[in-house]
Each structure stands twice: as structure tokens, then as C-alpha cells.
Amino acid sequence: MTQEIILLEASERDAWICLCGNEPQSDGFYPCDKTGNEMEPVTGWSGLYVCYRCGRIINQDSLAVVGRNLDFKKLK
Ligand SMILES: [Zn+2]
Numbered sequence: 001m002t003q004e005i006i007l008l009e010a011s012e013r014d015a016w017i018c019l020c021g022n023e024p025q026s027d028g029f030y031p032c033d034k035t036g037n038e039m040e041p042v043t044g045w046s047g048l049y050v051c052y053r054c055g056r057i058i059n060q061d062s063l064a065v066v067g068r069n070l071d072f073k074k075l076k
Pocket of ligand 1: 021053
């Protein structure tokens, strides 16, 4: 499997575009744990975000897709 990396529009942190087309202004991205379940970005958080549309798990530093969880748990 090739490494997927999401797109970054401009150089802004909040300008992510997921491979599914999701953007922060639409469904958005939220902090999650390693399995893709949404969590508060507290101590121990590993810097991962989950795409709220497709469940891809994204590393905020490299923008690499590190996994996918279609059935991830949302906080709200
Ligand atoms: Zn997505």
C-alpha cells in the first residue's frame, strides 16, 4: 500500500484537504487516538486527527494518513 498524504492548501495548518475532499470548513478534522476515536487533545495525545467524513487518521506533522477507521467514535 502506498503512503497516502493529504493535501495542504497554502501553508496554513487549518487548510487541510483530505483525500475524500473534506475540508475544515465542511465536516472538519478532530483530535483522535491511534485507533481513530475522537478525543480531547490532552496529555498523551499523539497529534493525530481523524477526518470526520471518511475516518482517515492523519498525523498533523507529516500530514500522512496513518490509518483509517470508518466506525470511529465521536465525542459529540
Ligand atoms: Zn477524509
